[in-house]
Structure formats: structure tokens, C-alpha cells
Amino acid sequence: MKPLLDLIVGNPLADRAVPQTGVTARLTVFVAAVMAFLAVIALAVSLTTNRVASLWADELAQSATLRLPADPATADALLLSALEVLETTPGISTVRALSQDEQQALLEPWFGPDLPLDALPVPQLIEIVADGEGYDADGLRARLEGQVPGAVLDDHTAWREPLLKAASRVRLIGWTVILLIGATVAAMITLAAQAALAGNVQVISVLRLVGATDTYIARAFVRRFTLRAGAGAIAGSILGVAVLSLMPKGDATGSLLLGVGFEGAEWLWPLFIPTLAAIVAFFATRAAAFRRLREQT
């Protein structure tokens, strides 16, 4: 705790030994702020994708649809047979045949509100909700084939797997972006620190002449860049959180575009970004400073 306190409080006399470089300081703070802002947004997208994909996957995993042949002559008999099969299948908690209005609502986006559903051979849909254990989809298909010819069971496998794969990729991209932002911060801080060290050759020479160790000289630069990166990242993170808090909230169906942001404990994640930025700046400056001091004998 004391080294951390020393880093924050510093030694005013030691700090004064190295002159302030206005442009480098302002640029470091600005770039750290921008990078932190981008990191917050990338983090939010990654977490939101994870959350929405999980929601969708859970819903799709629990539900299935049975589609009956659109034959008006056998429709009622097939519906009864299908309901009997489904209700006696272990692992299915609820079975519900969609009403004509519900089916019309499903078709409305494509055919408009005036579709004469009763005059058209529209297949009857049955919503199936599994219990926690789930059901044997292959066994159910075999029974349906025998007792409800032409019925098609859609357990959403074809939808769920690509969705989960896509969500996983988006998460990966999100974390990759955050890593790249971290690497960019490290590279930027290294360049800024090297520029500051190169601009203070005479100062370093005098400090060495009077007995300053490399650690003493490096400390002034390391502390300065760590605090600048931390301060910039705090500003950028606050801005990022503010922007996200202004985003429209997602609905219960988990619309991705409407739901970008944090929920619950996720709001703590942005707190880590300034800390990480400061840690990255600390090690990047330290490495740059010691390398430069070794070169400048």
C-alpha cells in the first residue's frame, strides 16, 4: 500500500528535478482518455452480446415448434393426435396450439393485416416448451412420424448453434479490441516516455553527476506518466459510462442494438479500466526509462 501511496503522492523535490513537458503531458492524457472511452464501449458491446446471446439461446433451447400439414380435411384429427403425442412425451412441460389470430400475427409482417387465413391452407403451429430436463427430440420425431404423418418438429437447433457461435465471435472481437487498446496505450506511453527522456538528456546527465540512481531518475518519469494515463483513463471511462447510460434501454426480448450497456454488477467493470491503464503506463514507462538510461551511459 505504501509504494502505491508513494507513487500517487510522490516526492515534490524529485518531481521538480525533471521539467514538465506540456505537450507530451496533454497528449498522454488525451490519448489515454480516448482509449479508455473506446475500451468502455468495446467492453459494453462484448458484455451485451454475451447477455443477449445467452437470453436468446436459453429461450430457443427451451422451446420448439411443431408444424402440421396444411390439409383442411385432416387438420383437426392431426392436431388431436399431435397434442396427444406431445402431452405424453416426457420432458415437455407445456403444449399449446397457436390460435388463428396468433398465426395471422406471425404472417402479418410478410402478407399484411388483411390475409384471409381461413381461406388459405396455412399449417397449424404448436408451441412446445420443455421442462428443465428437456425431451428426446429424435424419439419424439419417430413417434410423430408414425402417428402424425407430415408433422415437422423444429427444435431451433439450426438457429441456436450459429447464434451462439456468432455471439462467441463478437465476444472474442470485443476482448481483442480491448487488448489492442491496451497494447496501443502501452505503445503510445512508451513513445511519449522515450520522447520525454530524449528531451531531458542534459537533466539526466546532471542527475547522474550528483549521484542519482537509475531508479531515482526513472521514478520521476514513471510516476508522471502513470498518473497522466490514470487521470486520462478516468475521464474517458466516465465519458464512456455517461454515453452508455444515455442509450435507450433494451426490451424484454433482448434486442442487441437497444440494449448496449451494462447491467447490475457489470457497471463495476469500467472501474478497472483506469487501473489497467495506469498499470500498463507504469510498466511501459518503466521499461522505456530503464532501457533509455542503460543506453545513455
Place this chain on the structure above:
Amino acid sequence: MVALNAKVLRKRPPQTLKPVADLGRRAGECRGSAVIELDNVSYGYAGNALFSQLSLTLAPGSFHFLTGPSGAGKTTLLRLCYADLRAKRGKVRIFGEDAGALNRDAVAMSRRRIGVVHQDCQFLDHLSIAENIALPLTVSDRAHEAAGNLEELLNWVGLAPQAGQLPPELSGGERQRAALARAVIISPDVIIADEPTGNVDWEMSQRILSLLIELNKMGKTILIATHDLTMIRAAKSDVSARILRLKDGQLAQAGAEL
């Protein structure tokens, strides 16, 4: 200028930084009898030998002048003495330690026992003269000792009125005296001065010389590189100094002709 209270330069608290073998000893406690010793040292630039197999021993409390023509290697020799350069061949021992084997921290520690006065002084121009003089204490985390010593040192070198000024605002002579005050504030065992009177008039050179002689009388080992023979002649009446001449890569005793 006023006389310097010897206590200012004599008190030396224990080394507070990383202990390095032998560097914490007083001048008289080092291995052998020399505070700095060059043993068959060779050095050159870009393949051209500046001097070779050169030997020099600085005994504790001794006073040496190093003379020679420009380009003879006086500054190089001084830099070898405070481990700013490493000998190509031969050995440099600083307080009994092989300078070639010292790590970077150990070199920094040894610098705290060697006060260096450069011809061009080398200050931090953004700090006041008082802060510059206190710099050796600041970098040693002993800034708290500066308060009393600094005031006395500023009076000693006659710079109390200029304490708050920046180095570029001072004259050449004032800068030289400030550099001398900075060199002695940490109470070093050895003071190495490179042309300390190079940029000042005769009167000022005498004042600086008298300060160095005063330090020598307090027990400090002094090594001055200079081509100012007048100053050497003036010093002979006040101090028992060895006069060395560096010429054509060889170091020889001089003095009789002076």
C-alpha cells in the same frame, strides 16, 4: 564570502541507499591507501589511444593539480576518476573498488562521495541556484539536511543573494562557485574540478582556489585539472600540492619549473 563551518562538510550520515561493499567507508578506510587509483590505465577514442598504461594514486587528503595542453586527455582522465568512463585497459579503483566491476547503482553511490565541478558547470536550468546546490542531497533522499547546510554554503561561496535565481541568470564566476557548493554539499571525500577557473577572471579564480584549499584543509582530497599556471603558482604557497602533467599520453610529475 565567509568561512565555512567544518561541521557542514564533516558530518556524513550512514548511506541510506542500497549498500554496496566498501562504498560506505570513509576515504581513509578504503582498501589500500588511495581513495582513487589508476593502475596502468589505457583509454582512447575511435581506436586512437589518448593515453596508455597511465597510473595515478590519490591519497586521502592530498591535493593534485593536473596540467597539460588542450586535448591531452585531462577531462578524460578526470571522468575515469569518477567512473563516468570505463578504462579500455588497466584498472581504476575508486575507494578500493574496481570501477569496471561496479554496477550502475554502485557508480551512483560512489558519485555521492565524489564532488565534481565541471568547466561548464552543468545545472538544471529550471531550478533555482539553491535547489541546484541541494540536488545531491535531494537525489540521496536527504533533502531534509539541506536547510542548514545550504544557507551556510551559499554564504561561504557568496551566493546567498542569488539563491532564488535561475542558473542562466548568473555570471560565469557565480556559476563556478555554485558548482563548487553543489559539489561539497553532500560532504564528499574527493572533489574533482575540471578547469574550475576557466571562465572567470583572476580575482574570481583566486576566490575559487581559496575555497578548494579550505576544503583540502578540512581533509578533502582535491584533484584539479587546469591549464592556469598562475593559479598553480599562487596555490603553492598555501597548500602542499602535487602537480602532474599529462602530455603525449604520459603522466609525469611537474612542479620544479613552476
